[in-house]
Amino acid sequence: MTTATLEKPATAAPSLAPSAQSSRPMVPKAACLLMGLDLGTNKSCVLAGGPGSSDITVSKVVPSVVGYVKDGIVDGIITGNAKVLFGEEALRQMLHVELAVPLAEGVITHPEAARDFMLHLRQLADPSGRSEIRAVVGVPANAGEQAREAIRRAATGVFSHILLIPEPFLAALGYRDDARVRQPGYVDPVVNSLFIDIGGGTSDLCLVQGYFPTREDQISIPFAGDAIDALIFDGLNRTYPNNGLSLITVREIKEAHAYVGPSRKPLEVKVVIGGKSRTLELGEAIGNACNALIDKIYPALTALIASASSDSVVTLLQNIIVTGGGSQIRGIDTVLQKKLADDGYESPTVRLAGQDFQRYVAMGALKAARAARENQWQVLLG
Amino acid sequence: MGRIYRRICFLRFEGRGAEATQIEFTELKDAVDVAKMGSPSIPEADSILRRLLEEEGERVADAVAFAEAIVPYLPGQMAAAGPALSPLASGNSMGLKAGLRPSGDARSVADFIDDMLAQDRPRAR
Numbered sequence: 001m002t003t004a005t006l007e008k009p010a011t012a013a014p015s016l017a018p019s020a021q022s023s024r025p026m027v028p029k030a031a032c033l034l035m036g037l038d039l040g041t042n043k044s045c046v047l048a049g050g051p052g053s054s055d056i057t058v059s060k061v062v063p064s065v066v067g068y069v070k071d072g073i074v075d076g077i078i079t080g081n082a083k084v085l086f087g088e089e090a091l092r093q094m095l096h097v098e099l100a101v102p103l104a105e106g107v108i109t110h111p112e113a114a115r116d117f118m119l120h121l122r123q124l125a126d127p128s129g130r131s132e133i134r135a136v137v138g139v140p141a142n143a144g145e146q147a148r149e150a151i152r153r154a155a156t157g158v159f160s161h162i163l164l165i166p167e168p169f170l171a172a173l174g175y176r177d178d179a180r181v182r183q184p185g186y187v188d189p190v191v192n193s194l195f196i197d198i199g200g201g202t203s204d205l206c207l208v209q210g211y212f213p214t215r216e217d218q219i220s221i222p223f224a225g226d227a228i229d230a231l232i233f234d235g236l237n238r239t240y241p242n243n244g245l246s247l248i249t250v251r252e253i254k255e256a257h258a259y260v261g262p263s264r265k266p267l268e269v270k271v272v273i274g275g276k277s278r279t280l281e282l283g284e285a286i287g288n289a290c291n292a293l294i295d296k297i298y299p300a301l302t303a304l305i306a307s308a309s310s311d312s313v314v315t316l317l318q319n320i321i322v323t324g325g326g327s328q329i330r331g332i333d334t335v336l337q338k339k340l341a342d343d344g345y346e347s348p349t350v351r352l353a354g355q356d357f358q359r360y361v362a363m364g365a366l367k368a369a370r371a372a373r374e375n376q377w378q379v380l381l382g
Numbered sequence: 383m384g385r386i387y388r389r390i391c392f393l394r395f396e397g398r399g400a401e402a403t404q405i406e407f408t409e410l411k412d413a414v415d416v417a418k419m420g421s422p423s424i425p426e427a428d429s430i431l432r433r434l435l436e437e438e439g440e441r442v443a444d445a446v447a448f449a450e451a452i453v454p455y456l457p458g459q460m461a462a463a464g465p466a467l468s469p470l471a472s473g474n475s476m477g478l479k480a481g482l483r484p485s486g487d488a489r490s491v492a493d494f495i496d497d498m499l500a501q502d503r504p505r506a507r
Binding site: 163165166169173211212214215367368371372373374375376379 | 401404405408490491492494495496497498499501
């Protein structure tokens with residue numbers, strides 16, 4: 001079953017159209033607010049703003065987690081005695097809640113939590129709850145119809161209109177500096193670039209060459225931040241059995257120390273185990289786990305380069321951009337660049353997207369929302 | 383108005399009923415309202431418009447029938463005419479990747495979205 005769109009009659013049809021018998025579309029009557037949403041496996045980013053302006057009124061990055069408060073929690077422990085918590089608040093109260101993660105590998109796996117999470121994001125963007133919200137939502141490159149339908153279902157009744165666009169393209173759009181597009185010397189990433197968006201659940205690679213990427217231009221690999229966490233966790237347990245560290249702590253360690261390339265030793269990390277402070281040597285565990293990411297994405301990178309036309313490939317090689325949380329892994333740009341150079345590619349340049357790495361997809365989504373034509377939106381009937 | 387209605391008919395032929403309905407109740411309705419306002423007699427305007435829409439519907443039906451008849455012959459004819467005329471010459475079934483566009487700036491973001499929706503269509507059916 002697919003999400004219902006525009007099927008229920010709402011008002012009288014124009015009298016003259018011979019086939020007029022269904023509904024009037026949801027022409028905005030309330031204030032319309034546009035939302036760009038990067039629904040990530042670990043972190044989500046929401047940007048919002050009005051149509052017809054470039055202002056961003058809301059910009060938030062929220063851990064993609066929902067906490068359902070356990071029964072029997074004493075009054076006052078949870079602020080406002082809330083029953084459901086989100087993001088940082090849910091993590092802070094993890095002792096008192098059942099944590100639910102809406103997505104795995106970039107795809108909704110917990111529909112109720114996904115819906116609650118979307119309602120929360122809507123609330124962040126429109127605290128009054130009165131606006132009509134139109135959202136452009138990023139989806140992993142090559143996301144199947146089932147994954148897309150899961151997003152549409154979760155969004156039904158939350159947003160009035162939706163448009164799903166692959167994340168790497170949105171990243172390119174978000175990364176593009178619109179003010180400089182006409183300036184001489186500015187290299188427009190939308191014209192010729194290769195984006196590597198390393199998130200929590202998937203690593204998405206995409207050729208962006210001035211047209212909308214085809215399926216062949218995009219590769220999505222189900223190996224990213226979460227898989228690295230799991231490898232570090234396993235490595236840690238092999239070296240330090242029964243250490244008791246949770247995956248959340250391991251993720252924090254990764255975010256602080258992740259690197260690729262030659263082994264970095266000593267890499268000593270202080271942790272608290274059983275109430276006692278200990279120093280662990282994690283150079284090998286972290287290096288092995290992060291280098292596994294290189295092993296996964298490098299063949300995809302070279303496959304996409306090989307598919308680019310010979311006219312474009314030289315410029316393309318100078319516009320390889322790494323974004324997403326994975327761009328924070330130390331050395332990822334230089335290691336990929338060196339591998340390409342060692343393999344004989346012509347003057348490759350791999351760059352990091354920069355400090356807004358968590359926001360580029362949502363920025364691109366908001367730009368797309370502002371540019372979308374009326375007939376490009378999908379109307380969600382809740 | 384005829385152009386808008388032809389678009390609606392084509393969308394319905396393509397199975398994109400929701401989009402067709404959306405245009406019907408926005409663009410077409412607005413155009414009908416404007417046409418009625420400019421007419422001295424509402425019944426007369428209704429009659430003219432109804433005839434116009436019926437004619438446009440028939441034109442689209444004829445065009446679709448013609449296309450169905452001629453499409454099987456086109457690839458052979460175009461191949462015989464040389465690669466420059468063949469939309470499949472680039473080897474890309476979408477016909478989108480014939481080469482780099484001169485500038486991303488020349489195309490609006492909405493055009494990119496159109497490309498995306500065109501790619502999604504076969505998958506959605």
